[in-house]
Amino acid sequence: GVKIRDDVSVEDVAAQIEKCDVLINLSGVTILGRWDDEYKKKLYSSRIDTTKKLVDAIGLCHEKPKLFLNASAVGIYDSFHSHKDGSQKYADDFLSHLCRDWEAQARRAGDFGVRNVQMRFGVIYAKEGGAMQKMLPPFKMGVGGKMGSGKQIVSWIHLDDLVKAVYFIMKTPDINGAINFTAPYPLSNKEQTKILGKLLHRPTIFPLPAFVLKLIFGEGSTVMLDSKEVYPTKLLESGFSFEYGDFEDALKEIIR
Secondary structure (H helix, E strand, O other): OOOOOOOOOHHHHHHHHOOOOEEEEOOOOOOOOOOOHHHHHHHHHHHHHHHHHHHHHHHHOOOOOOEEEEEEEHHHEOOOOEEOOOOOOEOOOHHHHHHHHHHHHHHHHHHHOOEEEEEEEOEEEOOOOHHHHHHHHHHHOOOOOOEOOOOOEEOEEEHHHHHHHHHHHHOOOOOOEEEEEOOOOOEEHHHHHHHHHHHHOOOOOOOEOHHHHHHHHHHHHHHHHOOOEEOOHHHHHOOOOOOOOOHHHHHHHHHO
């Protein structure tokens, strides 16, 4: 894929993406970290500045991409409602404003006649990398447990379904705008913890208190503690089928 550094001009990027059919932007430093002021700047610039440069480059192309897929996150939503695609019940915190600014830059591709989709990712689970690889070690050692109260709803997606959904959108030209990339059955962190313990045959009696997460991650702890109940309405209504709609099925595939 195309990697964009600060010293790469918009013209250079345009030359790389000229005549490409589909452009997918997943730029951004990991959201899992301690959000001090310096890290927030990295979170912001690695997403918004990079996306702005990409869209500016699209504008310079003679043969523009037919589709621009840009990453976003369910962190855009508030914690007090359930959310279908297009919900504008947004949180008023750093992550939500980050996602909103990110999506605003991506939508500019529409000014150049390019179909654009903002992929609002839930927590991504996969065999390698992703959130599950950070969660599994303590559970395997028998020292895992719920995070905070455990009542927070987790909207998630298996990586295989994420990739499948990208291909589905490529072939479905009437899909555009903000799309929820989440499995159809979100569940609480407490329920996730119970399933992890059951499948790994380990106790789950060591909760991670909210104050500890806040000490470690600062404001970044909201990623783990805030409830996000999100549903993939547009994907389902368009005929998409999930391989792993159920968390237990997804987890069995990951840990086998």
